[in-house]
Each structure stands twice: as C-alpha cells, then as structure tokens.
Amino acid sequence: MSTFILNIETATTNCSVSIAKDGETIVLKEDNDKSYSHAERLHVYIDSALKEVGITGADLSAIAISKGPGSYTGLRIGGVSTAKGLCFALDKPLIAVPTLAALAKQAAMDHGVVVAMLDARRMEVYSAIYDSNYNEIRATEAQILDENAFAENLQNGKVYFIGNGVEKTKTLITNPNAIFIENKLPSANEMSALAYKKYQNNNFEDVAYFEPYYLKDFVALKPKTKTK
Numbered sequence: 001m002s003t004f005i006l007n008i009e010t011a012t013t014n015c016s017v018s019i020a021k022d023g024e025t026i027v028l029k030e031d032n033d034k035s036y037s038h039a040e041r042l043h044v045y046i047d048s049a050l051k052e053v054g055i056t057g058a059d060l061s062a063i064a065i066s067k068g069p070g071s072y073t074g075l076r077i078g079g080v081s082t083a084k085g086l087c088f089a090l091d092k093p094l095i096a097v098p099t100l101a102a103l104a105k106q107a108a109m110d111h112g113v114v115v116a117m118l119d120a121r122r123m124e125v126y127s128a129i130y131d132s133n134y135n136e137i138r139a140t141e142a143q144i145l146d147e148n149a150f151a152e153n154l155q156n157g158k159v160y161f162i163g164n165g166v167e168k169t170k171t172l173i174t175n176p177n178a179i180f181i182e183n184k185l186p187s188a189n190e191m192s193a194l195a196y197k198k199y200q201n202n203n204f205e206d207v208a209y210f211e212p213y214y215l216k217d218f219v220a221l222k223p224k225t226k227t228k
Contacts, residue, residue, distance in 0.1 A: 003061045004053070005199060006046065006086070007191040010038045010079035011070025011099040012118065012164060017045040018188035019053050023196030025189050027052045032185060038078030046082075057090045062204070064195035066186060067096035068213030069118055069126040069140060075212040084207055093204040095195045099213075100128040100140055102190040103163050107181055112158030113137065115150060117165030118186075120215055123172075125165035129153065140213075147172050154178060 002021050009016035009030075015038045016030035029045035050056060065083040068075050087094045100116040107114040109132055117127040123145045129138035143149065145168065153159045154175040161169055162181040170180045198204075 003196065003199060004055060004059055005062050005064055005095070005192070005195050006049070006057075006060050007064045007066075007097070007188040007195055008042070008046075008079045008083050009066040009099075009102070009186050009188040009191060010042065010074040011066045011068055012074060012185045014185040014187060015041045015045065015074075015078070016186070016188040017042065017049055018192055019049045019055075020192035020196060021053075023193045025192045028187070028189050030187060030189075038074055042078055042082050046086075057086065057092075060090065060092055062093045062095050062195070062199050063087050063090075064095040064097050064191055064198075065212070066099045066102065066188075066191060068099050069215050070099055070186075070212070072214050075214060080210070080212050084210070087207045093199075094207045094210060095198045095203065096205050096210065096212075097191045097194045097198070098128075098140070099186050100126070100163075101130070101134070101136065102194055103184070103186045104128070104130040105134055105190040105193075106184050106187070107160045107162045109158070109160055112160060112177075112179075113153055114160040114162060115153070117161060117163040117169065118215065119163075119165045119168070123168060125163075125169070126215060127163075127165065145169055145172055147174075149173065150178075151175075 007018040014032045104116040128140040
C-alpha cells in the first residue's frame with residue numbers, strides 16, 4: 001500500500017505544498033508572494049494538489065510541516081495552524097521537518113559542506129551546516145555575520161551557501177571556497193524524503209502541543225576583546 005504524505009512549507013514568503021508518494025514528490029504547488037498571503041493560497045494549493053493526485057485527505061498517511069526557523073506569520077498563522085487542523089479533522093499523524101535541513105537539499109554537491117541560512121535582521125542569520133550527504137554537522141544557530149564567519153569550514157574546502165541569508169553573506173565573505181547559491185527558499189519539494197523517513201520511524205509530533213521554531217528576536221554577542 002502506498003504512503004501519501006502532504007508536505008506544507010510556509011517558513012518564508014514561499015507558500016509551498018507537495019504531495020509525496022513513498023517519499024517522492026508527485027505534485028508541487030508553490031508561489032513566492034512577498035506579501036505572505038499563505039492564508040489565502042494554502043488551502044487552495046492543498047485542494048488542488050489532492051485533486052491532481054486523485055486522492056482525498058482521508059487517503060493521506062500523514063501531514064508534514066516545516067518546523068522552522070522562520071517567520072511567525074508564515075509558520076504559526078499559515079502552515080502550523082493548517083497542518084494541526086487537518087491532523088485533528090482527518091485523524092492523521094503530524095511530522096515536523098527542520099526547515100534548514102530541507103533547504104540544504106537544494107544544494108547539489110558531491111563534496112564540501114552546505115550552509116543553509118535564513119535572514120533574521122540587520123547582519124544576523126539563522127544557519128545550520130550539513131555535510132555532502134546532508135547530515136547535520138552543526139545545529140541551527142543564531143549568529144551575527146562578519147568577514148570571519150565560517151572561516152574554519154572555508155579553510156577545509158568548498159562551502160555552499162543557500163537561502164535568503166546569502167545576499168548579505170556574499171558581501172562579507174570573499175574566500176574562493178565560498179559558493180553562493182542565490183534566489184533559493186525552502187520548498188515542500190525537498191520535504192518529501194525527509195518526512196517519509198520520519199514516517200517510517202514513527203517519528204511523530206504531539207499535535208496538541210507542537211510549536212514551530214520562530215525567527216524570534218535574539219541577541220548574538222561577538223566575543224569580547226581581552227584588555228591588558
């Protein structure tokens with residue numbers, strides 16, 4: 001029996017929905033509207049995707065949501081509230097996929113590491129680092145960017161930067177090992193394999209208590225200079 005999972009990605013301005021069959025995306029609906037019109041488009045995309053596949057919500061095995069980091073508007077008001085509502089109504093399990101893990105998979109590479117990053121404010125980003133097999137080697141952190149950011153990784157080889165934090169990162173880092181992949185946002189397309197793996201491992205969330213990971217205000221302090 002096939003496993004159908006509905007994937008919902010609303011962590012940024014990209015409103016993205018996919019339906020995957022056994023971990024492979026078979027339908028993708030998305031639109032990067034800068035006005036965060038997720039509430040208007042999300043249900044339309046879900047209904048359209050289900051019809052295109054020829055199934056109903058009852059045929060879904062699970063519903064997967066991008067868990068963040070991301071904007072409050074996109075995550076909470078858009079994706080999570082919709083996913084929770086569907087899980088309750090259809091009695092389906094909820095799967096949470098880290099936003100940066102899915103984003104990293106858009107970087108095609110066979111060596112080096114990928115830094116998936118989302119813009120926070122000023123010169124700040126949320127980022128996580130993955131190896132060439134997309135295994136996490138540094139968890140999500142909030143950081144202030146400067147010319148020395150990711151210096152150790154850049155010294156060791158190619159570093160692929162991806163996400164909407166790239167634009168300001170490339171103004172600071174000039175290392176020849178830095179490769180900037182521009183104009184990429186998290187998408188439900190790359191959620192498919194990650195969500196399916198969690199489904200196979202029965203790695204589900206408590207629908208009632210699940211909370212996404214917001215891009216909250218944070219204070220990232222630079223190391224203090226020692227004085228004699």
